[in-house]
Amino acid sequence: MQVLNMTKKLITVLCTALLTFGCTSTSVGLNYYVFNAPSSALPAARETNQTVAVDAIVLADYLRQSSLVMQIDEHKLYFSSQDLWAEGLQGAMQKALLADLNSSGTTLFIAGGRDTQPTYQASLSVQIDHLLVTNNSTVMLSGHYDVADLSDNTLINQAFFVELALEEDGFAHAVVKQRMLVSQLAKQIQTAVSALVIQ
Amino acid sequence: MSDQQQPPANILHSSDPVEYKYDRAVVKPVRHISKIWLIPLLALGIGMWMIYYQWSNQGPLITIAFPIATGLEAGKTKIKTRNVDIGLVKKVELSEDLTGVTVTARMNGNIEPLLRKDSQFWIVSPRVSLNGVSGLSTLVSGPFINMAPGTVFETSDKFVALEAPPVTPAGTPGLHITLNSDAEFAYKEGDPVIYKGLKVGEIENTHFNFDERMVYYNTFITAPYHKLITENTKFWDTSGVKIQLTAQGIKIDTGSIESLLTNGVTFGIPEGSPAGQQVTKRSFFDIYRSYEQASEQRYKLSAEFVIFVKDTVRGLHIGAPVEYRGLEVGKVLGINPPHIKPPQTSVLEEGYDIPVIISVQPGRVQQPDNQQGLAFVRSQIIGWIDKGLRASLKTGNLLTGALFVDLQHYPDAVDVDNIKVFDFDVIPTVSSEFAQLSAKLSAVLDNVNQIQFKQLSDNTADMLSRLSKAAESIQVTSEQASQFVDDIEIKQLQQQLSTTLSSVNRLLNDFSADSESYQELNRTMRSIQQSINTLQPLFQQLNQQPNSLIFTEQRGPVLEPKAKASRGKKDASAQHD
Incomplete structure (x- = not known):
């Protein structure tokens, strides 16, 4: 009986000591990033002759989380535990892509899926395979996109790879460069769709 | 030639005057016999010896009487026993009375002891019968006479042949x-x-x-x-x-x-x-x-009785069993025998009782098969008649309709006197099964006849008409009840369906995209997602270093992107070092 009481007391003391150590440890500093920087600029009014619906961007599996990713070896990635996306990367990239696509040109890009009575003439699907900081001090964006008419006939099926060199250290600069990569992708898409006369 | 020719010596004439001076021939008797005569003498001797040998070795001459001489030839047909030649047929001729054939045969010399008086002779020729096929060898060699030696001591030289081979040769054990x-x-x-x-x-x-x-x-x-x-x-x-x-x-x-x-x-x-x-x-x-x-037949003695059957005896035959309580105790000896007459002496008289003689064998009822047992059985049966023993004909086999005589005790039987008919004790009878069945059927039919069918049918018709009306009323009532129940069920079902659908509609409205509930649910889900995102670094940290909550100094290095310029400087300094 006395041995049992002694064991209980020992366990209680150990748990208390453990919790005390935990409370005394320093907290980790977290950095949150937004893909689209807040801006006061509004899109200018323009005339459009065709409408293209942009489907939800399909991300690679390793991008479907909140950590920023960096390539540290050819097949090795580093997920930062302190640098995190403040919002979902999929929605953020779609907003960024739509904003860039609608910045100019005569084609109106709208977000949405397949409606029963569509008001658009084609649909755009984008799949992102990679969006990361490379171990060569660059940021790269790769994947492919395709444009299909209402009958699901593929009009454009194009792979893309855009890359920019980092000029500064840190994830903040890398995020800026990644946003620029999306702008470059938007320009490629805009150019391809503009050349396409959709019936 | 000389002049002194001499006349032949054997020519002398005394009257001849001339005398001749010649030497006189000496006539001598011939003493020499030619040797050539030995040959016929030798032949004669051999012949004589052969005749003697034949005569001395030949057996007796026997005669066999056959009904017909099928295939027998003099000088060719042999006589055999055990397939050994013992004689030869010498002559085949008709008998003196011309009713048969007499065969004369010469037997071998050493056969005489076998010619017993009961020796059997028969002609062996091909025979085909249900009992088998025999004598096929004679198809080539021709028929021969076979002899089965007798067993008696007396011998004979005259025999009568069998018409066919004997089934059992003489001397067979x-x-x-x-x-x-x-x-x-x-x-x-x-x-x-x-x-x-x-x-x-x-x-x-x-x-x-x-x-x-x-x-x-x-x-x-x-x-x-x-x-x-x-x-x-x-x-x-x-x-x-x-x-x-x-x-x-x-x-x-x-x-x-x-x-x-x-x-x-x-x-x-x-x-x-x-x-x-x-x-x-x-x-x-x-x-x-x-x-x-x-x-x-093992039961030698039997006590004989007679029963008088009032019913038909068709199916009853002589030899049919007599049973006592299922045990066979005797058999039927006679049916309507001519020497036994019932009180009605003619079959054509009304009420003619057919006499049937039965036997009860003492050996079958565990009594000695002798006069003592016979007397006991007879007295026992007579005693039982007073106590109700009766005989009846019963069907032993429904398929064949065969009858047997059954002896049973009937306590309620009417008492009868013991009588005798032609020295046979009479066992009283009761009606047979068929008669009893007929009587019962007749009684049933009489009862059926007494039923007043017309009144019964009228009552039945009235009852049926009332039942029909009642059934119609029940049908109408049931239809109304069914209609009422259907109405109630349909109305209730419609009301319940309407209530359920309105509830489902309200539920769907509550969770539609524009509804407050949907918005609230969406916000809740986002909050949960944000909370998970917030906790994700902690999860990662715990995943990478489970003890990092306590031992903060053991955390790994924190990496961040490097620009090309700073990477170049770092590489240069590394080379410089």
Whole structure:
């Protein structure tokens, strides 16, 4: 009986000591990033002759989380535990892509899926395979996109790879460069769709 | 030539005047016999010797009387025994009375001791019968006369041949018996005697006794089976297939395959009967129709009674069983025998009772088969008649309709006096099953006739009409009730469906995209997602370093992107170092 009481007391003391150590440890500093920087600029009014619906961007599996990713070896990635996306990367990239696509040109890009009575003439699907900081001090964006008419006939099926060199250290600069990569992708898409006369 | 010629010496004439001076010839007798004569003498001697040899070695000359000389030729046909030549036919001629053929044969010299008086001769020629095929060799060699040596000491030189080969050659070990039968079937020579499937003997010949109108069969039982023939041995027929339709049912008996083709006799000792002494001399046995008939013969004595049947006796036959409480105690001996007359002496008289003679055998009721047992059975039956013993005809087999006599005690039977008819005690009878059934059926029909069918039918019709009206009312009521129930059910169902659909509609509205509930649910889900995102670094940290909550100094290095410029400087400094 006395041995049992002694064991209980020992366990209680150990748990208390453990919790005390935990409370005394320093907290980790977290950095949150937004893909689209807040801006006061509004899109200018323009005339459009065709409408293209942009489907939800399909991300690679390793991008479907909140950590920023960096390539540290050819097949090795580093997920930062302190640098995190403040919002979902999929929605953020779609907003960024739509904003860039609608910045100019005569084609109106709208977000949405397949409606029963569509008001658009084609649909755009984008799949992102990679969006990361490379171990060569660059940021790269790769994947492919395709444009299909209402009958699901593929009009454009194009792979893309855009890359920019980092000029500064840190994830903040890398995020800026990644946003620029999306702008470059938007320009490629805009150019391809503009050349396409959709019936 | 000289002048002094001399006349021939044997020519002398005394009157001749001339004398001649010649030397006189000396005549001498011939003393020499030519040797050439030895040859005929030698031939004569040999011939004489041959004649003597033939005469001294030849056997006796016998005569055999045949009914017909089929294939016999003088000088060619041989006489054989055990396939050895013992004689030759010398002459074949008709008998003096011209009714047969007399064959004269010369036997070999050493055969004389075999020519006993009972020696048998017969012509061997090809024979084909149900018993087999024999004498095929004579197709090439021609027929010959076969001899079976006799056994008696007296010899003879005159014989009467058999018309066919003897079934049993003389001297064969075994037992000669004589069977007799008054049945309609008959056996012929060579028919087998079967014992448990084995052929143990043959019927040698048959003889019909005109006085007794019976056929006797001389039969030979070969050794060692002749030891089976004892005093109580019974013989019965086993020819072909026997199908019996009796009171006990249908019974089919067959013998051996041989007896299926021919007739056959088998024998045995009835069950329960002692074997008795072995028979060593020729004895006489009866041939019964079946084993059952033979077996019944073990009971020698029987008490005979007569019953008078008021019903039909169709299906009752002689030999039918008499049963007492299911046990067979006797058999039917006669049906309407001419020497027994009932009170009504003519069949055509009204109420003619058919007399049936039955027997009760003491041996069957565990009594000694003697006069004492017979007297006991007789007195017992008569005593039981006073106590209600009655006889009746019952059906033993529904298929064949065979009847048997059943003795039963009927306590309620009407008392009758014991009477005798022609020295037979009379056992009173009761009606047969069929008559009893007929009486019961008649009584039932009488009762049925007494039923007032017209009134019954009127009442039934009235009742049926009322039932019909009641049924119509019930049908109308049930239809209304069914309609009412259907209405209630449909209305309730519609109301419940309407309520359920409105509830489902409200529920869907509550969770539609524009509804407050959906918005609230969406916000909640986002909050949960944000919370998970917030906790994700902690999860990662714990995943990478589970003890990082406590030991913060052990965290890994924190990496961040490097610009190319700073990477170049770092590489340069590294090379410089």
